[in-house]
Amino acid sequence: MVDIEIIVVIGNTLVVAATFIATLYRIKIERDQIKVVKQDVKAKECLDGLRKYVKAERESLSAMSKDELKDFLDYLQKLGEC
Numbered sequence: 794m795v796d797i798e799i800i801v802v803i804g805n806t807l808v809v810a811a812t813f814i815a816t817l818y819r820i821k822i823e824r825d826q827i828k829v830v831k832q833d834v835k836a837k838e839c840l841d842g843l844r845k846y847v848k849a850e851r852e853s854l855s856a857m858s859k860d861e862l863k864d865f866l867d868y869l870q871k872l873g874e875c
Contacts, residue, residue, distance in 0.1 A: 843869075 847854065857865065 839872075 854862075854865075
């Protein structure tokens with residue numbers, strides 16, 4: 794009789810421990826998901842700004858020399874790395 798009670802207590806303890814570990818892992822996944830959503834929002838804002846700039850300066854961009862265009866693309870690449 795005592796052996797069955799010990800087995801049940803140990804089993805319940807293992808189930809609670811597994812649930813706790815699963816909950817911690819779920820919290821970690823949700824934190825990572827929130828980071829990704831924040832990065833997506835920031836990237837969307839940057840892309841919208843770039844689209845506005847390109848739309849406003851379309852003629853200037855197409856009139857750029859090859860060296861100016863290369864410098865501008867290098868600038869955009871450095872801007873995107875931030």
